[in-house]
Structures are given as structure tokens and as C-alpha cells.
Amino acid sequence: MAEKPTETTGLLSNSASHWNTRVENPYKDEPKHMTWGRRIARSLSKYKWYYPNRDVRAEYEKNLAKTDEEKTRALDFVEVVPPSLDMAWSYFEHITLPRYLVNHKSDKDQFERAQPGRFDVETRLYPVWGTPESELADFGIGVGIYFYMLRVLAVIMLIAGLIHFPMYEYFSSTDYTPPGEDDSFFLKSSAVCAETEWAACPNCTKKDWLMSYPSTLEGFASTSSDGDSEPLTFIKVNDCEIGYMETLPAYIAFIFIVISITLLRKWSRDKEKEIDDAEQTAQDYSVCVMNPPKDARDPEEWREFFVKNFEDCQIACCTIAVDNEELVRALSQRRDYLLQLEMLTPCDIKFNKNNLKEMAEVALPLSLYKWMTAYYNGKQLYKAIVELDKKIEDLSHFSHDCTSVFLSFETEATQQAVLEAFSTRNCSKFCCGKHALPKNLRFRGKHLLNIVEPAEPDSVRWQDLDETRLQKACQLFTTTILTIAVIGFGGYAILVARRQSPWLAAMTVSFLSKASPYAVYYIMEIESHRSEGSKAASQFTKMSLIRWMYTAIITSCIEPFIFTLQEGENYLIYGIYYIFFSELMFIPLYACMDTGNLYRHYYGPRAPSQKMMNLNFQGTAYELSERYTDMTKFLFFTFYYAAIFPSGFLWTAAIFVAKYLFDKYSLLRVWSPAPHMGSQIAIFSRKYFFTAAMTFYILSMSYTFASFPYDNACRKFYLCDTRLGSKFIKSVKFNCMYYLCFYPLLF
Known part of the structure; x- marks a missing residue:
């Protein structure tokens, strides 16, 4: 018999752990409402090579179908219930994956999310393509804002790419360069220069070329010395020019992006407020005392303090966090x-x-x-x-100091009143000391309390609430050094790969971008944070810096200056193209290569017990900070090389669309449940990283156009008198000589 739901929640008591010992499956799902993975598993479970415990489970279920007397005799020999693969899949669909209430009716929400394990009412999996974007906020404000920003940024990148269309035409025309070796639209519409020539350069020396970093002699040539005369030196000149009118679309696109990003920052703030107002959670009724007295461990004392000072104050819950x-x-x-x-x-x-x-x-x-x-x-x-x-x-015998106090009130109005009372005078606390608050609002008549709105209950990191500021500063210093070391190691790997081929370098960049979060996860074990949102913001910062360095800055620093516009697979623009291509290819490939499929279809059917089998159906863990860093990485990479690879805007628009679709699918069908994140990462990204990306955008674009045509060759003009016999006619300017001049970004 299936266990009855509790009176208050309608859930299986202790749902997740209860599943490890169940005899019957309490859910009778129709096949059309199952995941495709479960349908495939059902079809394959009749084969022993797929489900080795098939016969054992079948025999056990056969015994269950016998009469009570026969069942008793048969089960006397059974000490452990054999695991059921179908029950494990039910665990995956009803405990791990999100579901909604079928018969729920609401003016605000199209879907009402059901609590995991509920079976007293009908629930179904969220439809992947039928779930509106507004319902994704059920997974946390940060998740809702992430998908909203992806969609808006995809539109912005597409429009910016269309604004660059005149540049595509100019770069692919014979006015800029003759037809090259590659007919690809994305390479023809880039600043690749196929027209070069060798010109005399009297002041060019081999030593000067070798002194720059990174050095190359590809743009230098000289004749052999015959002993009587100095060798002649030459420099490779790019005969590709770009004028003001040709660069105008780039500056128009920049203005459009600045305006769009500014509006996006405002829209996302409004969206956060809209989501926060629509989603009522425990956070909306709670406060956190950040600096309680060390011996204030009595919940009744805290209840009396707030009930006495605030009208109609009813405390539903008081949690004392201690230094244990x-x-x-x-x-x-x-x-x-x-x-x-x-x-x-x-x-x-x-x-x-x-x-x-x-x-x-x-x-x-x-x-x-x-x-x-x-x-x-x-x-x-x-x-x-x-x-x-x-x-x-x-x-357990020690008396632990109080570090934080969490209080949940019966009404949101009480929470707002408490926050208002303890926040309006925060500025005067430094000037007036304990007199900044009236005596009745001072705990025990003397303690000034720092009261804030806490994070969501499931995102509080209870083991990190007692760390001092000095400890956190030392931890931050250590993790910063380790992050720099990760950047250095990855940069060296990209340099080694680049010496082999740009395609290998692009694959290395993509691989390191996917692997860097794992390094950051281990680094983050050193840091202490009060909430998962704060930890995610720190992860976001480190991963963004690492990925920005890998994809854009290191890629440009390891390339010789004169390789920027050169035609061929060994040069910069081809490397940029390969990075975009590999990143777009990796998105569906990475989603299809989900390791959870291996656990569910190989290790799961071979597990010896129901508990071990269920552990293989936990879903794939994900980090919201990693999703945000991917988004800012592509923005930064596109902005950094916008002047020489303007079609990158179209690539980024396609990447954002792919990420939106595959991440939405993963959220509803693949990923394991995660703590509800607030808007810390969204605020941090739009406040700092969007600003930094646009700053690099204008600086990089200005530097690029000033450095055209990227050949280190500065023209020398000579005035020569033209005469007919002894009669002077006019002075003619000749442009037949060049001298070496460096425009490198770093040296």
C-alpha cells in the first residue's frame, strides 16, 4: 500500500529517504507523461544485458501477487527488497525533476510548482517548450533573470550584427582586398587582408623584429651581403585600407549597444522586482540579526523583544545560529x-x-x-x-556563542516595519553610537542590532556564519593567488596549442572554458560565505576573469601584431572564427554528453539496492554562476574583436539562442535541484562586468582602427622636383619608402 500523505502537506513523509525502502511504486504515470529516457529504459529493461537484476525483481513482484498465506511463506526467504528500475525512474521524475500541479488555477501563474514527492494530487513534468519564461522564476530570481537576459541579449546582438552589414560588404569587396583563398561568408566579411607586397625599409633590422613580443620574422626580409655593399631590407606591407565612412557602422553599432545595455540594466531591475513581488517565499517574511550578543541564545528573549516593540508582531519561527x-x-x-x-x-x-x-x-x-x-x-x-x-x-558539552539570529514573522508588513526601524538610522550609528536608536530598540537596552533581509532558507550556508572579516580577507587573498595561477597555466596551454595550429588552440580555449569551473569549485572551498548567492557571486567573478583571459586577451597577446589581418589558418582572424565555431558546436554536444545519462542507463540498472540505484538518479549538478559567466564571456569576446570580426555579433546571437534552448531543456529535464538564488549575480554582472565589457569594446575598436593595416610599416613621403631641362615644373610626392614602427598592444 502506498503511504498516505501527511495532513498538512500531502507529501510522502521524509520523501527522498522513504523511496529507498518502498515496496510499491505510489505513482501510476502514463507513458505520454514520462521522460523519453524512462520510456527507452522501459523498452530495454526486458533485456538482461541492460538490467541484470530483471529476473530477481520479477520473481519478487510475482511473490507479491500471491495470496497472503503464500506471500508470507515466500517472503520469509527474502531479507532485502530487490531494487526496481522503474521506481528509480519515478524517483527521478517525481523527486529530482520539477513538476507542476495539474488542476491549479491562478490569475498570476500558469503553472504552480509542486513540492517534490507529492502524490495526493495529479502532477506532471513541466513542458520543455510550453513553459513560459515567466514561470522559470519558480526556480529562483537569478534563474528567471538569466533566461530573460539571454533572450534580450540575443536580440541586441542580432540587431548589432545587421547594423554592421555595410562593413560585411566592404570587407568582402575588391575595394578592400582581392578574393582570398576562403569563400566562407564569415571570413570574407572579416578584415582578413589578402593583398600584400614587399617594400623597401631602410631602417628595418632583424634585431628590432626579434625584440618585440611575441616576435616573428615573417614581415621582414633582406638580401644577402656581397661584402662591398649593405644588404637591402624589406617589410611586408598590407595594401588594405579602411576609411572613416567604412568604420561608421561600427560606431553606430557601439552607440546602439550602449543604449541597449543601459536599458537592459533598467529592465532587469524592474524584472527582478516583478519576480520578487510575484514569488512569495520565507525570505519575504524574515529578518536576520547579524551582530547579536554572544550569550543571546534564548529564542524567548528575542520573541519578547520584537513583540514588545512592534505592533501586531507575531513570530512564526526563531532560529539561533551558534558557533558550532x-x-x-x-x-x-x-x-x-x-x-x-x-x-x-x-x-x-x-x-x-x-x-x-x-x-x-x-x-x-x-x-x-x-x-x-x-x-x-x-x-x-x-x-x-x-x-x-x-x-x-x-x-556537544561546550557552550557555543550566538553568531546570527533568524526570525520569521506572520506578515510581510511586520518584516518591513522591522527593517525600516533598524535601517533609517544606520548612517547616524557611526556618529551617535548607541544613542542612534531609542532605548526601546536597543537589545537589552544597550546593543545596537544590525538587521537585514536574509537569503532564502535553502541558500544559507550555516557552517560559514561565524567567520571574522580578517579570516575572510585572508581566504580571499589566497583564492585570488590561486585564480591567477589557473590563468597562467591555461595561458601557457593555449600558447603551446597555438604553436601547433589555430584549430587546436580554439579547441583548447573551449575545453579550458568548460574545465575552468571545476578548478574554481575547488578554489572556492577555501572561502566562507553566508549564503549561496554570495558564494555564487564570488565564483562568477573568478570564472569571468578566467574565461575573459582565455578567450580574448591571451589569444591576442600570444599572436604577433602583424598576424592580425593575415590570410591563412595560422593567423588571428581564423583563430577567432574557430573559437566561435567550436563554442557553438560544444553547446549541443555538451548537453547531449550529459554524464547523468551514463549513471541512469548504465550504473543505475546494475545497482545492488534501491538506495544505491536512486543515487544514480540525482540529476546533474549545475551552478548558476557558470551560466552567467558563459554569457559575459561571449559578450566580451565579441566586443573585443568587433572591429576585425564584425560577424561575431551574429555568432553570439546564435550562441545565445542555443544556450537559451538547451539550458531551458536541461533545467526542466536534466539538472538536479539547486538552492534558490537571489539576484546577486545578476546585479553584479550588469553593474560591473557589462560596464567593463563595453569599456574594452570602445578601447579595442579605437585601437584596432588606429593600427590598420597591422603591418608595422609607416609610410615615408619624399618631395622630388620635376624639371624639363633647366626649367622647374612642380614638386611631386612619392610614397615608395617605409620605415619600421611598432603599434603593439602590450610592448
Whole structure:
């Protein structure tokens, strides 16, 4: 029999853990409402090569269908319930993936998100293409703003690309350069120069060319010395010019983008407020006391303080956060070790957490992979758990200081009144001290409280609430040094790949862009943050810097100056084209190569227990900060090379459309649940990174047009008198000589 829902929520009690021991599947989903992965798994589960436990589960279900007397006799021999693959897929669709209430009617929302595990009412998976963008805010304000910005930026990039159309025509015409080797639209519409010639350069020396970084002798040539005369030196000249009228579309597009980004910043702020007003969460009713007295651990004292000072104040919940980080870490570590020991228990033995010593004796040996990665075996896990039990016992006797206090009120009006009362005088606190607030608003008559609106409850990082500012500053310094080291390592890898081929360099850039978040995740373990939103903003900063350096700045710094406009696969513009192409190709490829499919279709059917099987149906973890950095990375890369590769705007528009579609699909069908993020990342990106990207845009474009035609050749003009016999006719200006002049970006 399926368990009845609780009276208050209609959920399975302890939904996720309860699924590990269920005998029957409480959900009777119709095939048309299942994911395609589950439908495929159902078709393949009849084959033993796909589902090795098929016969065991079938025999067990056959015994369940017998009469009560027969069932009792049959089940006497069954110690452990065999895992069910279909139940694991139900777990994936009803616990991991988001669902909505079918019969919900509301004037505000088209879909009302159902809580995970609910089965007392009909629920369905969100339709991938039928879910409007406004409903994505159910996954957090940050998620809703991300998809909104992707859509708007795709339109902005498309319009900017169309504004550049006269530049496409000019670059592809014979007025700029004769037809080149490549007929691709994106290369023909770029600033690739196919018309070059060698010209005399009296002051050119080999030493000067080798002194610049990065050095090359491709633009230098000389004749051999015959001993009686100096060798003649030459410089390769690009005969491609661009005038003011040809650059006008670029400046018009820049003005359009500045106006559009400015409007987008305003629109996104309005969108945040609209989403926040539409989504009522615990955050809208709560406050956080950031600086409580260390001994204020009594919730009743806090309740009396607020009820006494605010009219109609009713406190629904009071949470006291104390400085017990070490105890919480020990409890978390013990739980992790206990789960590892359970995973090593043979499938024919029921795990008994009250007799861990026996469980350690019968534990299976470690696999080769776990042994090589220093996992504990059964006896080591038991020993570690015993040591942690002693540590927990000792730590539980200490009296821990209060670090933060979270209070949730019955009404939003009370929350706003509290925030208003403690925020209007914040500016005068530094001048007036404790007298900045009246005595009745001072806790215990003397303490000035710093009260703010907290993050969402599921995004609070409870183990990081007691860190001091000095500790956080030291952590930030360490992570900054490590981030610089990651940039240096990646830059060297790109340089080595670039020496082989631009295509390899482009693939290296794409690979490093995808791999860099994993390095940042490990770096971020050093930092302490009060909320997931604050941590995500720090991740966003580091990943944005790394990806900006990889895709644009390092790419330009490792290329010799004269390679900028050269035609051929070994030169800069071809490398830019390959980066755009590889990034657009990677988006669907990365989505299709989701590792969750491997876990659900290979490891899941082979799991020995329901709990281990369900662990393979958790979904793929994602970070919102990574999605935002991808967006700013493409913007920066497009702006940085806009003058020589204007079709990059069209590429970026296509990339944003692809990201919108595939990320929306992943959110509703692939990704695991994540804490609800606020708008910290969105605010940070539009406030700082959009501004920085547009600053680089105008500087890079101005430098590019000033450096045309990128050949380090400055023309020398000579005035020569024209005579007929002894009669002077006129002076004629000749442009037949050049001298070496450097316009490098760095040196």
C-alpha cells in the first residue's frame, strides 16, 4: 500500500529517504507523461544485458501477487527488497525533476510548482517548450533573470550584427582586398587582408623584429651581403585600407549597444522586482540579526523583544545560529562515512546502523578506482566513525556563542516595519553610537542590532556564519593567488596549442572554458560565505576573469601584431572564427554528453539496492554562476574583436539562442535541484562586468582602427622636383619608402 500523505502537506513523509525502502511504486504515470529516457529504459529493461537484476525483481513482484498465506511463506526467504528500475525512474521524475500541479488555477501563474514527492494530487513534468519564461522564476530570481537576459541579449546582438552589414560588404569587396583563398561568408566579411607586397625599409633590422613580443620574422626580409655593399631590407606591407565612412557602422553599432545595455540594466531591475513581488517565499517574511550578543541564545528573549516593540508582531519561527561549526562538520562527516559503509554492505544483508562493527566485518572490498583514490574500506570507516563519535560527544558539552539570529514573522508588513526601524538610522550609528536608536530598540537596552533581509532558507550556508572579516580577507587573498595561477597555466596551454595550429588552440580555449569551473569549485572551498548567492557571486567573478583571459586577451597577446589581418589558418582572424565555431558546436554536444545519462542507463540498472540505484538518479549538478559567466564571456569576446570580426555579433546571437534552448531543456529535464538564488549575480554582472565589457569594446575598436593595416610599416613621403631641362615644373610626392614602427598592444 502506498503511504498516505501527511495532513498538512500531502507529501510522502521524509520523501527522498522513504523511496529507498518502498515496496510499491505510489505513482501510476502514463507513458505520454514520462521522460523519453524512462520510456527507452522501459523498452530495454526486458533485456538482461541492460538490467541484470530483471529476473530477481520479477520473481519478487510475482511473490507479491500471491495470496497472503503464500506471500508470507515466500517472503520469509527474502531479507532485502530487490531494487526496481522503474521506481528509480519515478524517483527521478517525481523527486529530482520539477513538476507542476495539474488542476491549479491562478490569475498570476500558469503553472504552480509542486513540492517534490507529492502524490495526493495529479502532477506532471513541466513542458520543455510550453513553459513560459515567466514561470522559470519558480526556480529562483537569478534563474528567471538569466533566461530573460539571454533572450534580450540575443536580440541586441542580432540587431548589432545587421547594423554592421555595410562593413560585411566592404570587407568582402575588391575595394578592400582581392578574393582570398576562403569563400566562407564569415571570413570574407572579416578584415582578413589578402593583398600584400614587399617594400623597401631602410631602417628595418632583424634585431628590432626579434625584440618585440611575441616576435616573428615573417614581415621582414633582406638580401644577402656581397661584402662591398649593405644588404637591402624589406617589410611586408598590407595594401588594405579602411576609411572613416567604412568604420561608421561600427560606431553606430557601439552607440546602439550602449543604449541597449543601459536599458537592459533598467529592465532587469524592474524584472527582478516583478519576480520578487510575484514569488512569495520565507525570505519575504524574515529578518536576520547579524551582530547579536554572544550569550543571546534564548529564542524567548528575542520573541519578547520584537513583540514588545512592534505592533501586531507575531513570530512564526526563531532560529539561533551558534558557533558550532566544528560540531556540524563532525556530524556531517559521520553521516558521510555511515553512507559509505552502507554502500559497501552486500545486497543480501540488511544494513544495521546499530551494529556498525558487524557491518564493517561483512563489508565488500573496495573497487580498484576507490582504492586508488584513497577511499576507506569497511574497517577504516568503522574506526573513523568511532573516533568521530568521541569527538561529537566532547564538542556537544561546550557552550557555543550566538553568531546570527533568524526570525520569521506572520506578515510581510511586520518584516518591513522591522527593517525600516533598524535601517533609517544606520548612517547616524557611526556618529551617535548607541544613542542612534531609542532605548526601546536597543537589545537589552544597550546593543545596537544590525538587521537585514536574509537569503532564502535553502541558500544559507550555516557552517560559514561565524567567520571574522580578517579570516575572510585572508581566504580571499589566497583564492585570488590561486585564480591567477589557473590563468597562467591555461595561458601557457593555449600558447603551446597555438604553436601547433589555430584549430587546436580554439579547441583548447573551449575545453579550458568548460574545465575552468571545476578548478574554481575547488578554489572556492577555501572561502566562507553566508549564503549561496554570495558564494555564487564570488565564483562568477573568478570564472569571468578566467574565461575573459582565455578567450580574448591571451589569444591576442600570444599572436604577433602583424598576424592580425593575415590570410591563412595560422593567423588571428581564423583563430577567432574557430573559437566561435567550436563554442557553438560544444553547446549541443555538451548537453547531449550529459554524464547523468551514463549513471541512469548504465550504473543505475546494475545497482545492488534501491538506495544505491536512486543515487544514480540525482540529476546533474549545475551552478548558476557558470551560466552567467558563459554569457559575459561571449559578450566580451565579441566586443573585443568587433572591429576585425564584425560577424561575431551574429555568432553570439546564435550562441545565445542555443544556450537559451538547451539550458531551458536541461533545467526542466536534466539538472538536479539547486538552492534558490537571489539576484546577486545578476546585479553584479550588469553593474560591473557589462560596464567593463563595453569599456574594452570602445578601447579595442579605437585601437584596432588606429593600427590598420597591422603591418608595422609607416609610410615615408619624399618631395622630388620635376624639371624639363633647366626649367622647374612642380614638386611631386612619392610614397615608395617605409620605415619600421611598432603599434603593439602590450610592448
